[in-house]
Amino acid sequence: MATVGSLGGITFNVSSRRVLTFDNYSRQGNIKLAEHEIIAEKSHMEFTGLEPEEITFDIQLFAQLNVTPEEKLETLRNIRDTGQVVSFILGSSPVSQNKWMISGLSEKPSYWKQRGKMHVVTVSVTLKEYRVDANAATETNASTPWGNIASQIAEVKEKASAYKQEALDVLDQVDDTVGDI
Numbered sequence: 001m002a003t004v005g006s007l008g009g010i011t012f013n014v015s016s017r018r019v020l021t022f023d024n025y026s027r028q029g030n031i032k033l034a035e036h037e038i039i040a041e042k043s044h045m046e047f048t049g050l051e052p053e054e055i056t057f058d059i060q061l062f063a064q065l066n067v068t069p070e071e072k073l074e075t076l077r078n079i080r081d082t083g084q085v086v087s088f089i090l091g092s093s094p095v096s097q098n099k100w101m102i103s104g105l106s107e108k109p110s111y112w113k114q115r116g117k118m119h120v121v122t123v124s125v126t127l128k129e130y131r132v133d134a135n136a137a138t139e140t141n142a143s144t145p146w147g148n149i150a151s152q153i154a155e156v157k158e159k160a161s162a163y164k165q166e167a168l169d170v171l172d173q174v175d176d177t178v179g180d181i
Contacts, residue, residue: 008079008086009157010072015172019065022057029053052129053096059123069118073107076123080105085130096129103128
């Protein structure tokens, strides 16, 4: 199994058993400028910082490729609706030192199964960079004896998901080896 990356609790991967990937990936970042007007001359421009970056991509959820579209949509909606800040990892590295929030989701079902179950749905995801302030995180964790429990639970879930994915990778390697024999 080849793992492409992950977003929060969703792992993007490809194997003989399951396919869950994304396409139309786009990343955009802009700078902030201040314009200082001068009478009878061109304005002076001043660099004042960076705007949060934005990433967009599409995920195609196919039931026939061992993905349950409703479950993945529910996970994505939950991340968006609760304002969760999640890691976005491509390959084995985070996309940036900051985390990300889902600022937009668009769902386009193409095919339906019996009882109104989705068979194929394309989900357009928009992520907005969320600046992680190391000092604020330290203060939050110091304010209670147990720290920020919600973020600790989210981190444990992400790690468990990564371990599960590694186990599935090993199973696929075994399948490939046995198939070659």
